[in-house]
Amino acid sequence: MATMTPMAGRKRHTATRIWLWVGLTAGALFAGGPALWMLTSSFKPNTEIFAYPPTFIPETFTFAAYAEILTDPEKVRFFLNSYLVAGAVVLLTIVAGIMAGYALSRFDFPFKKSLNAVIISIQAVPPITLLIPYFGLVVWLKLYDSLWALVLTYVVATIPYAILMMTGYFNTIPKELDEAVKIDGGGTFRALWRVLVPIAKPGIVSVGAYTFMVAWNEYLFALTLTQSKSNRTVPVGIQLLMGEHSFQWSEMMAMSVLGCLPVLILFLFFQRQFVSGMTAGAVKA
Amino acid sequence: MAPTLVVMAVMMATPVVMVFVYSVLSNVVMEANSEFVGPANFGTLIADPVFRKAIGNTLIFTTVSVTLHLLLGLGFAMMLNSGLVPRLATAVFRVIFILPWVFTASIVVIVWQLLLNPSGVVNYLLTTLNVVDQRVEWFSNPDLALLTVIFINVWAGYPFLMISLLAGLQGIPADLYEAAQVDGAGPWSRFFNVTLPQLKPIIVAMLMLDFIWNMQQFPIVWLATGGGPLNATETIATYTYKLAFSRHEFSMAAASGVILFIVSMAVALVYVRHQKARD
Numbered sequence: 205m206a207t208m209t210p211m212a213g214r215k216r217h218t219a220t221r222i223w224l225w226v227g228l229t230a231g232a233l234f235a236g237g238p239a240l241w242m243l244t245s246s247f248k249p250n251t252e253i254f255a256y257p258p259t260f261i262p263e264t265f266t267f268a269a270y271a272e273i274l275t276d277p278e279k280v281r282f283f284l285n286s287y288l289v290a291g292a293v294v295l296l297t298i299v300a301g302i303m304a305g306y307a308l309s310r311f312d313f314p315f316k317k318s319l320n321a322v323i324i325s326i327q328a329v330p331p332i333t334l335l336i337p338y339f340g341l342v343v344w345l346k347l348y349d350s351l352w353a354l355v356l357t358y359v360v361a362t363i364p365y366a367i368l369m370m371t372g373y374f375n376t377i378p379k380e381l382d383e384a385v386k387i388d389g390g391g392t393f394r395a396l397w398r399v400l401v402p403i404a405k406p407g408i409v410s411v412g413a414y415t416f417m418v419a420w421n422e423y424l425f426a427l428t429l430t431q432s433k434s435n436r437t438v439p440v441g442i443q444l445l446m447g448e449h450s451f452q453w454s455e456m457m458a459m460s461v462l463g464c465l466p467v468l469i470l471f472l473f474f475q476r477q478f479v480s481g482m483t484a485g486a487v488k489a
Numbered sequence: 490m491a492p493t494l495v496v497m498a499v500m501m502a503t504p505v506v507m508v509f510v511y512s513v514l515s516n517v518v519m520e521a522n523s524e525f526v527g528p529a530n531f532g533t534l535i536a537d538p539v540f541r542k543a544i545g546n547t548l549i550f551t552t553v554s555v556t557l558h559l560l561l562g563l564g565f566a567m568m569l570n571s572g573l574v575p576r577l578a579t580a581v582f583r584v585i586f587i588l589p590w591v592f593t594a595s596i597v598v599i600v601w602q603l604l605l606n607p608s609g610v611v612n613y614l615l616t617t618l619n620v621v622d623q624r625v626e627w628f629s630n631p632d633l634a635l636l637t638v639i640f641i642n643v644w645a646g647y648p649f650l651m652i653s654l655l656a657g658l659q660g661i662p663a664d665l666y667e668a669a670q671v672d673g674a675g676p677w678s679r680f681f682n683v684t685l686p687q688l689k690p691i692i693v694a695m696l697m698l699d700f701i702w703n704m705q706q707f708p709i710v711w712l713a714t715g716g717g718p719l720n721a722t723e724t725i726a727t728y729t730y731k732l733a734f735s736r737h738e739f740s741m742a743a744a745s746g747v748i749l750f751i752v753s754m755a756v757a758l759v760y761v762r763h764q765k766a767r768d
Contacts, residue, residue, distance in 0.1 A: 231586060238601065253603070328760075329754075330704075333750045334504050335730075336729075336742055341503075420593065456599055457599075464592050
């Protein structure tokens with residue numbers, strides 16, 4: 205292309221640009237279309253869901269489906285459960301991640317070098333394989349059909365990743381900082397909570413946001429380790445709705461919108477941390 | 490602090506040991522005195538045609554999903570990284586492209602069930618544009634069900650590769666492209682001689698991780714079809730789940746879980762080696 209005249213080069217650029225916009229728009233339709241359809245459907249009355257031809261903008265705009273969900277204590281309970289479980293998991297994961305991450309970053313341990321390999325191997329264990337012994341353990345601990353069963357099993361998946369992230373973060377903070385606190389008469393804990401934790405805030409936020417998403421979205425364990433309706437979380441609850449009234453599509457869409465809202469808001473606010481959380485540990489639930 | 494690590498190791502290692510022990514006993518959990526039966530459970534599994542079908546489906550599901558994740562992820566990442574679209578627009582498209590990844594599997598499946606419903610909008614568009622003569626039963630037609638489930642899984646999973654590849658693309662030094670341009674390399678030549686070789690380590694790593702996760706994928710398949718119709722979408726994960734929690738054959742389920750575990754660990758080992766070689 206070195207021999208191309210500037211004029212031809214510009215034309216070529218314009219053509220590329222047009223194709224790029226076409227590609228990007230098509231991609232956006234593919235990626236965002238279903239979400240948009242979910243949103244508009246949640247404002248339609250049930251009679252309009254399968255209207256022929258389909259209505260892209262609701263003809264009758266109604267909040268009825270949302271009202272139905274938010275006034276039904278059984279369904280509100282799904283949300284409450286999800287918030288409780290995700291909140292507890294985030295809290296435990298962050299505390300454990302900070303403590304272990306600090307220890308690994310500042311002190312020597314046997315097998316320290318193989319930590320990465322161990323954590324990656326943990327991420328590779330199939331959840332379905334773990335579920336079988338976990339089911340036995342949870343029954344044995346008398347935690348079957350309780351939210352604790354979920355908290356306990358989720359942290360096993362989220363803590364290793366948090367440790368990896370936090371160790372990486374603490375490694376970037378010079379050791380001289382904790383030495384300075386100790387010289388001033390502070391202990392190890394003081395150095396950790398007063399100095400290191402505030403500096404490592406971005407890392408903590410990304411661990412927290414990522415952990416929340418994993419806990420909020422988990423399905424397999426929530427399906428198997430709980431049983432009564434009052435202990436179900438949102439992902440399982442939505443499917444229960446599907447089984448019971450398979451024609452209430454607007455309600456199911458309203459519940460889906462409410463169900464993805466917390467993670468979506470977190471994602472929009474902490475985009476950068478989310479994305480770094482997603483790639484750094486190379487983990488996915 | 491050290492205790493945290495020990496507790497974690499125990500919490501992780503105990504169930505793995507347990508599942509291996511289960512797999513060589515006669516029906517545990519359900520029987521009070523289960524006996525050692527050696528590899529008998531594995532033999533029964535392999536003799537079951539449904540299990541063999543599940544292995545085949547898992548391989549198809551995984552390879553097609555991973556390939557399409559890579560192609561879509563790379564295509565989207567390159568469009569976002571072109572530098573020819575205003576920054577704000579790029580940022581907006583990036584958010585939209587990541588969107589499928591933040592939805593939980595049960596929402597993903599329920600939304601696609603609405604879209605792909607026989608009277609849904611996809612069938613409306615396909616029949617109106619004369620692509621098909623009659624409405625397609627995406628989920629209940631045994632010839633289509635696996636493709637439908639793969640499609641949903643591709644939609645839900647490509648953003649992970651896209652993000653990693655985008656980070657990789659941004660890390661390619663601009664002077665490599667400039668040098669190629671001076672040498673007279675066109676866009677295709679630049680793609681094959683600069684972009685792909687530079688991305689190769691990331692691509693290889695992501696393919697392995699994606700392979701492991703997709704091989705284990707449970708919720709999307711389970712919620713979309715439950716492994717049906719006629720085992721058309723049965724995978725090792727759904728088969729294992731049914732063995733344990735519908736048929737209460739916990740030892741058989743453990744054996745099936747052990748097979749999935751061993752394959753996953755084998756790929757993970759290659760991944761760890763690959764990562765070490767990179768450092």
